[in-house]
Amino acid sequence: MSFWQELQGYEGFDFDGFWRRTGPEDVRRVLAGENRQPLDFLTLLTPAAAGYLEEMAGLAQDITRRNFGNVILLYTPLYLANHCVNHCRYCSFNARQQIERRRLSMAEIREEAGAIAGLGFQDLLVLTGESRSVTPLSYLEEALDVLQGYFSAIGLEIYPLATEEYRRLLKAGADYLTIYQEVYNRKVYAYMHPRGPKRNYLFRLEAPERAAAAGMRGVTIGALLGLDDWRREAFFTGLHVAYLQRKFPQVEVGVSVPRVCPNAGGFIPPVSVNDPELTQIILAFRLFLPRAGISVSTRERPWLRNHLLRLGVTRISAASVTAVGGHARPENGTEQFKPADGRTVEEIKAAITACGYQPVYKDWHRLW
Amino acid sequence: MTREDRLEIGGKSLNSRLFVGTGKLPNQLLPGVIAAAGTEVVTVALRRVDFRSPQENPLSYIPENVIVMPNTSGARDAGEAVKIARLAQAAGCGNWVKIEVITDQKYLLPDNEETVKATEILVQEGFVVLPYIMPDLIIARQLEEAGAAAVMPLGAPIGSNRGLRSREFLRILVEEINLPVIIDAGIGKPSEAAAAMEMGADAVLVNTAIATAGDPALMAGAFAAAVKAGREGYLAGPGPSSLYAAASSPLTGFLREVSK
Numbered sequence: 001m002s003f004w005q006e007l008q009g010y011e012g013f014d015f016d017g018f019w020r021r022t023g024p025e026d027v028r029r030v031l032a033g034e035n036r037q038p039l040d041f042l043t044l045l046t047p048a049a050a051g052y053l054e055e056m057a058g059l060a061q062d063i064t065r066r067n068f069g070n071v072i073l074l075y076t077p078l079y080l081a082n083h084c085v086n087h088c089r090y091c092s093f094n095a096r097q098q099i100e101r102r103r104l105s106m107a108e109i110r111e112e113a114g115a116i117a118g119l120g121f122q123d124l125l126v127l128t129g130e131s132r133s134v135t136p137l138s139y140l141e142e143a144l145d146v147l148q149g150y151f152s153a154i155g156l157e158i159y160p161l162a163t164e165e166y167r168r169l170l171k172a173g174a175d176y177l178t179i180y181q182e183v184y185n186r187k188v189y190a191y192m193h194p195r196g197p198k199r200n201y202l203f204r205l206e207a208p209e210r211a212a213a214a215g216m217r218g219v220t221i222g223a224l225l226g227l228d229d230w231r232r233e234a235f236f237t238g239l240h241v242a243y244l245q246r247k248f249p250q251v252e253v254g255v256s257v258p259r260v261c262p263n264a265g266g267f268i269p270p271v272s273v274n275d276p277e278l279t280q281i282i283l284a285f286r287l288f289l290p291r292a293g294i295s296v297s298t299r300e301r302p303w304l305r306n307h308l309l310r311l312g313v314t315r316i317s318a319a320s321v322t323a324v325g326g327h328a329r330p331e332n333g334t335e336q337f338k339p340a341d342g343r344t345v346e347e348i349k350a351a352i353t354a355c356g357y358q359p360v361y362k363d364w365h366r367l368w
Numbered sequence: 369m370t371r372e373d374r375l376e377i378g379g380k381s382l383n384s385r386l387f388v389g390t391g392k393l394p395n396q397l398l399p400g401v402i403a404a405a406g407t408e409v410v411t412v413a414l415r416r417v418d419f420r421s422p423q424e425n426p427l428s429y430i431p432e433n434v435i436v437m438p439n440t441s442g443a444r445d446a447g448e449a450v451k452i453a454r455l456a457q458a459a460g461c462g463n464w465v466k467i468e469v470i471t472d473q474k475y476l477l478p479d480n481e482e483t484v485k486a487t488e489i490l491v492q493e494g495f496v497v498l499p500y501i502m503p504d505l506i507i508a509r510q511l512e513e514a515g516a517a518a519v520m521p522l523g524a525p526i527g528s529n530r531g532l533r534s535r536e537f538l539r540i541l542v543e544e545i546n547l548p549v550i551i552d553a554g555i556g557k558p559s560e561a562a563a564a565m566e567m568g569a570d571a572v573l574v575n576t577a578i579a580t581a582g583d584p585a586l587m588a589g590a591f592a593a594a595v596k597a598g599r600e601g602y603l604a605g606p607g608p609s610s611l612y613a614a615a616s617s618p619l620t621g622f623l624r625e626v627s628k
Contacts, residue, residue: 066529066576066580068392069391069579069580070392070394070579071392071394120420217442217444245474249471249472249473249474253473291473291476353394353396358394360416360418360424361418362418363415363416364442365442365455367451
């Protein structure tokens, strides 16, 4: 039994009918209720709910402040390598892109880590492409060993692994796993991932539960918004979070809301997700999942991020460099995507403080 | 009050019965909130303490005369709680520790069994241990046996602001346990803090209700006043209450009549 079984339960579900049938009175009933169920969550994703964003925002802000306080955690990504054997249509690092491929040496990792820690960060998200030959587990273990000396919490955003492999990386110093399904719609998934091991939909879908079973402290998931109908994609993402929370009550389950960004491949997303829609997704997540962390990355503009801070977001990335080795040597390499928020850490901290929140760098203390 | 009413815990004698949590409050607001609360014990999650940067470190914002009680937030079992407590002590946070072992991320409910295990170990190591628990008499007795300095049962889930939902079980702990009972978590309003104190609780710990108030310092002061009022109400021994106005002796007045 995995999330796949639960997902299959919605095969043939009449989403279009649901959008049509749901009216303002249904939305009001869900807003007045507690202990919201999957169909209540779906109600909050309908076109009818778009007329209730202010009411949703009020509730979402209240729930977030009670559960997480007036605190926003700052993290930043570190790209270790951009070698990749997958052909994801939307990604600048895909195997077909003619870009310079780089992998940081341990000395370079030390240099990057020093530069990032020097900015104050304690929570690091480590990324690679998918290449078991260039960035095998042994490389990641070695990198984690180096990085542990600089950061109090390390998350991984890497290719999906088997349970035993996650256990190895935990032992090497990883605390969290971030892995996006990208798109839950299986047909669209097959189209978006024409070649490479990432074609294996189920292996990716079940990666968060393997990581949780291995003992990761936290797991963050998400759908890449813009690849398919966002209402359905957000719904399946929320169900996936709820499933993980239920099955692994000790694990901190988080959700992220990445929108497809302009990138080197010139990919045009088939679906657009505008700012009010993104806001609706975040609010619906918060009302359905009061305890889930919500991350918003530098894919989003400063203006939008400043406003979203108050509506349910608990973690934001800052000073993101999406090219390999770009912290210590900014002139280096192709970016995975162009960050829309190029503010310095100090500017972001000032904006968070101005909203009445406390920016925090540290939310875990390494025990080993 | 003429007689001294102080709370004795772990060799310290406290005047204030309001403990304050810091996890949800911006650092800059801490000094004002602590002053308004008149609190002498503040709990800080070690996971948040940033030893590299005084500016980011909540400890920098806590006055010297206030006892810092690090908590083991983030611990998923006794072993992690013990490690966090030792790290906190090594970092100069004193020997008080609030044990928090949480294996349910949705409601953040404490794992009582793991908490007992951690308490047993840390008491042996000389810590002043204040465990956060579900209000369970059997567990509280085990903690008493293990040498805990107090017990900290919840009124409702952390952050819920739902008040004293576990009132009956809290009352049992207050009656049966020979340790200070500090109601932790769930208290959302000053009136609920007063009610906890009237019931005979020895102190309350408040975080979310202050942190999420429109004016946290003002709310901290309101809690201080409520805790004091509730405590004095308890000490004064309230008269019995009744739904009805009391006739002097409606049922037995006949006994004073001349028998007929």
